[in-house]
Amino acid sequence: MENNIVIKVSDLEKIYDETAVPVHALRGVDLEIRRGEFTAIVGPSGSGKTTLLNIIGGLDRPTAGKVEVDGNDIANLSDNQLIDFRKKHIGFVFQSYNLIPVLTAKENVEFVMLLQKRSKAERDSRTRELMEAVGLADRMQNRPSELSGGQQQRVAVARALAPKPAFILADEPTANLDSKSTANLLDMMARLNKEENITFVFSTHDQRVIDRARRVVTLEDGKVLSDHSRE
């Protein structure tokens, strides 16, 4: 994709018509995100942030428009093709309950690599590397219930990074965290972004996240209201 563009959406429309009154969630969104960006998608509730993130992440399908991720048009992939695509190209961090409760932190991180049938040696070294990167090398054998909310989100980031995805989508990752945990998580993400050039895209209400983002895209009523970059 030209100019290191990892995400490109053109004229994106999404209408939810399961209800009596159809909801027009996205109305012709155009957006390009380049490799290494640290982007926050903001806007009031119902503005279409989560819908946009879900479509970019291949979790939902657009009603109209084009979605290219890492050079691939994903709008027409089958369900299983989309699952395989997500597994290889996209890392997810959700708002909460991100981890599989019966697996340890280490097992959660290596889970996607297991699905990709990576060798044990590769899984072990990558998991250790990532757990060290998120500052939790000493909590590898703990289960999610034995970790704080902030630690769980850091493990979720490590898991999202495990398959070396093109970018990470984080949907309100700090919504349930206290100030200190939020600061720690954002510090860690910013460092990974800066040092390893990992692309992060957030949807958020959280001003602390918005303040740290280098690009802020504001949505309102399903349209891009503003798009500011700052260095």
Added chain:
Amino acid sequence: MHNLVKLAGRNIWRNKRRTFITSASILFAVFFSIAVTSIQKGTWDHMVDSIVHYHFGYAQIHKAGYWEDKTIDNAFDAARPLEISEGFAEVRQLVPRIESFALASYGTRTKAAMVVGIDPEKERTLTRIDTRIGTGSYFAQRDDDGAILAAGLAEYLKLNVGDTLVMISQGYHGINAAGKFPVRGIVHFGSPELNKQLLYITLEKAKWFYGTEGLITTLIVDTDAPDAIQKTVANLRQELNPEEYEVMDYKEMMPELIQAREVDTAGSYIILIVLYVIIAFGIFGTILMMLKEREYEFGLLKAIGMRTGQLNLMVWLETILLGFIGSIAGMLVALPLVYYFHINPIRLSGQMAEAYEKFGVEPLLPAAVDPSLFISQAIVIFGMITVLSFYPMLKIGALKPVSAMRS
């Protein structure tokens, strides 16, 4: 696969109480089924074994057509069957008999009797007839000239040990058959049919009486492998010309007994089916609760890259593991109990015991220790859970990560 099994294993222990309750219901079903089928099979096996050992044997060889037309003219030369039986490792021996009818008389009384000419030594090992002599004694030698009478027949003829029985009949190809036989012993048969008409003489004397020198009417197949008797019979049929010989197993000779067993077994199968349907609803309830509780998690797993097939396999493994735990526990609880009643059968008393004894069967209810009873329970649980798993498979197949995680 290994990791899916590990994940499934951990998942079922997330809700220990539910796992315990579901496994306990499966345990009960498996235990009850094994106990019922084991006692039933053991009792019927004991009954068949008693009857088979009492008189018929597990299989018989005759001249073709004898079973439909039991006349002395259908006697045959046993040389060929005896020769080929050498090649059958499981055939312990072939026990020859001459079976026909005669008029038995003493004083002014006469009655039709079923005459069985036996080889005393071979018959002793097959039917243990010598142990059932009530009065008098068993044949002393192969050509003993005496007769052993069923108690009912002896009573009708007012015969005692030491008296002389006179018999008259039609021998081989119409020759006259007549003879005198001192009563050597009296034996009581549980079966009223046998008790009122059976009469033993030695095979040698029967050949002389009926004029069938070198010929017999029946060869009993005495086997070391009664469970494989149908295979033995099939192999014997292959070796023996069907135009000359007929080979029949006990099921063909006693179809009424087999039908009674099938009816009885079908009745208990209906009870077991009802039990398993109830258990199936319990397991289905567990699956429904598990699906609802973990909808978000399934959405998450799909979102991060777990394919629908892998997710289905994981859920199937979870339910199979539940079934496995319950089944193994049920078998472990059932095994010592079944083994105990195999070694120490329940002994019937009162009218039930009399009914058994009337048919020559010891009034016992032994339990069968047969691996197939245990394996069949595992197959039933496996099949039931696999069928129940279709529902979560359909739900998971239709599940969309976004809507699942919104829930």
